[in-house]
Amino acid sequence: MTTLAIVDGQVLRPDGTVEYADVLVDQDDGTILDIGDDYRSAATAVLEADGCLVAPGFVNGHTHVSMSLLRGYADDKPLQAWLQEDIWPVEAALTPEDIRVGAELGILEFIKAGVTAFADMYFEMPEIAAVVEEAGVRARLGHGIVTVGKDDDAAYADAEEGLEVALDLDGAAEGRISTAFMPHSLTTVSEDVLAAFVPKAREADIPIHYHANENREEVDPIVDEHGMRPLEYAAGRGLLEDGDFLAHGVHLDEREIELLAETDASVIHCPASNMKLASGMAPVQDLLDAGVTVGLGTDGAASNNDLSMLDEARDAAMLGKLAADDASAVSAESVVHALTAGSADALGLESGRLEVGAPADFAVVDLDAPHLTPVHDPVSHLTYAATASDVRHTICDGQVLMCDREVLTLDESAICDRASEQAAALLERAGAE
Numbered sequence: 001m002t003t004l005a006i007v008d009g010q011v012l013r014p015d016g017t018v019e020y021a022d023v024l025v026d027q028d029d030g031t032i033l034d035i036g037d038d039y040r041s042a043a044t045a046v047l048e049a050d051g052c053l054v055a056p057g058f059v060n061g062h063t064h065v066s067m068s069l070l071r072g073y074a075d076d077k078p079l080q081a082w083l084q085e086d087i088w089p090v091e092a093a094l095t096p097e098d099i100r101v102g103a104e105l106g107i108l109e110f111i112k113a114g115v116t117a118f119a120d121m122y123f124e125m126p127e128i129a130a131v132v133e134e135a136g137v138r139a140r141l142g143h144g145i146v147t148v149g150k151d152d153d154a155a156y157a158d159a160e161e162g163l164e165v166a167l168d169l170d171g172a173a174e175g176r177i178s179t180a181f182m183p184h185s186l187t188t189v190s191e192d193v194l195a196a197f198v199p200k201a202r203e204a205d206i207p208i209h210y211h212a213n214e215n216r217e218e219v220d221p222i223v224d225e226h227g228m229r230p231l232e233y234a235a236g237r238g239l240l241e242d243g244d245f246l247a248h249g250v251h252l253d254e255r256e257i258e259l260l261a262e263t264d265a266s267v268i269h270c271p272a273s274n275m276k277l278a279s280g281m282a283p284v285q286d287l288l289d290a291g292v293t294v295g296l297g298t299d300g301a302a303s304n305n306d307l308s309m310l311d312e313a314r315d316a317a318m319l320g321k322l323a324a325d326d327a328s329a330v331s332a333e334s335v336v337h338a339l340t341a342g343s344a345d346a347l348g349l350e351s352g353r354l355e356v357g358a359p360a361d362f363a364v365v366d367l368d369a370p371h372l373t374p375v376h377d378p379v380s381h382l383t384y385a386a387t388a389s390d391v392r393h394t395i396c397d398g399q400v401l402m403c404d405r406e407v408l409t410l411d412e413s414a415i416c417d418r419a420s421e422q423a424a425a426l427l428e429r430a431g432a433e
């Protein structure tokens, strides 16, 4: 057996407490063998974590990773105008190669920020899957289905692709890839297509992921057309079951929160995207009080504009307090839970908790820095003060993906050079400035 010991750090346990311990990892099966005293001499390889917090790898519950190429391209607009005027026209010119390069850039940023797993909705998913495999992270992937503006043939073909991609990629990358059926949103996919395809996804036991209740313009048309709230509509179309997870959930009423709790569907909260597009403030504390599983996501880099989950954690805590008008709402501890176990649970991953037998996915955060001094409470630091560049090592499935800030599975400088060129060529091709 090949083993790895992460030594001399403080380990964040599932109950939110922290203890000085070494973590022993079975690299052959990618799980945690033990958390205990002094494994330095027992292990095949050693990773130094002196002065560090050994946390579960962060899980980005909702993103469009290849949108990294559109970072900073279109800012300062609300959702519908931003999508229709700026993003969709450029996305129409995307090639599979763009999507691969964008995924390389985004996943590189993930690894540098301690993110070991993510859920992605986009096009050309085999390209993204190939990068996930090479980079060594985990992902739940799905082809984003849009039917508005398409004739029936094109709409059904898009949904068929969504189903096929979910069936084909499930279990890829030695099981690090799982999939979901991903209708883009309740307003951009027709009722007919949902009726035809949701039962097929259920038959294949594939969970469903979509954008919901992101801003008022996403809620009002459903209320006007169907006379019910969006999540009532979703539940009626079989889109709200245990294992399903929706992005945003900003504008939710009490009945919708109850529905989420009753069905065990999860919400991925994307505070930076919600603030940037002025979508609104999600009722995160109300969701937590109702027992709903809440994870965190960055959404795409074009509405964030980075992919740092530690920034997302801080934003979630800040915005959650403002939304609840209560400084005790959305505590540091609940945010760290959402960042790790919450997102992992939403995505149906075993990760997110450091305990014996769990997947060996870690973000090792260096606390030895002026902005993290003194350390009264590492959980507080993770939520409020640490940033992506404080992550020292990233480990996924027992493999070291980044050691002392050097990414081992991807070529950082080549990817950054390539991404800049690819993004410029994309905008030129799309006829954008």
Ligand SMILES: N[C@@H](CCSC[C@H]1O[C@@H](n2cnc3c(=O)[nH]cnc32)[C@H](O)[C@@H]1O)C(=O)O
Pocket (backbone or CB within 6 Å): 064, 079, 083, 087, 088, 091, 121, 122, 123, 143, 144, 145, 146, 158, 184, 211, 214, 273, 299, 300, 303
């Ligand atoms: N096959 C679809 C692609 C959908 S992928 C997912 C889509 O979500 C878009 N997107 C990114 N961020 C958001 C958001 O915050 N809300 C809604 N859609 C978003 C993204 O630009 C992308 O077009 C098609 O034919 O258009």
Ligand SMILES: [Zn+2]
Pocket (backbone or CB within 6 Å): 062, 063, 064, 211, 247, 299, 300
């Ligand atoms: Zn999104």
